[in-house]
Amino acid sequence: MDLENFKERSKTEFQKNKKLLQKIKNQKPKQLDDLFSAAHEEKFSKIDCLSCANCCKTTSPIFIQTDIERLSKVFRMKSSEFIDMYLYLDNEGDYVLKTAPCPFLNSDNTCLVYEERPKACREYPHTNRKNMHGILNLTLKNTLVCPAVFEIFQDFGKDFRK
Template sequence: MLSDKLQLKKYKQFLQRADKNKVLKALPALHEEAFEKINCLDCAACCKNYSPRFKTPDIKRISKHLRQKESDFINTYLRLDEDGDYVVKSSPCPFLGADNYCSIYEMRPSDCERFPYTNEDVFIKRQNITLKNATFCPIVVHVLEKLV
């Protein structure tokens, strides 16, 4: 989404200097506005290129939904990443359909449900994640553009 290094630098400088309380106050409205203008189903770049973390409650819930043993679910779909987190083995996500719909949407991992974090403190507290997400998520770019 965002290939312009200057834009990314501008966002980084903004996030480093921003009044955190002011940003946190503005996020809910900007989040809503972005989701009204941008349809995730048109993009799905997050599901096509990245993986959420699958935490223990996610694994339990999804494997039960798929009627699989947790160990079978893990062996079939997941691997451990360099941080020791379970992530999908391959991209795009195996649960993403050709229509960009998620086949486990109601059971999806909490990381997926919360993504792109534009309505929570992760947006300002974990700036590296926000900047990475700005490279492919139009919603993050929209929110950052409105804040800058």
């Protein structure tokens, strides 16, 4: 995975993808969910996240209370200690990591807490879920983070130009 090339291409294509988003928004919700689900399956059958881990290297998931409690138990500490050590409240009032890359990312791109990872990590990049209409702006932002999401938009760009 050539992350440098991906970063350049995703930045270069961002405005084009932003325009494409308007066409994508015109799809019926069920049709849009089906389009994304099929594209997700196709891309992730070819892309190995462990060869990339850009999401873990550059962004933070939102930690909900159940994530904090579960991970606190893993590290045998109080929730407040876990928060003090790893998290802060962002501008939107969500708990996110203090640092990037993720402190739980191992050198081989595996996750130290994989079985107990936050819900947001389990669901990332959110391209195979229901109600894609509700998260299209987030999905557009994820074209700058996840090569698979970027490629989904590249493919949609071909399909929607027809």
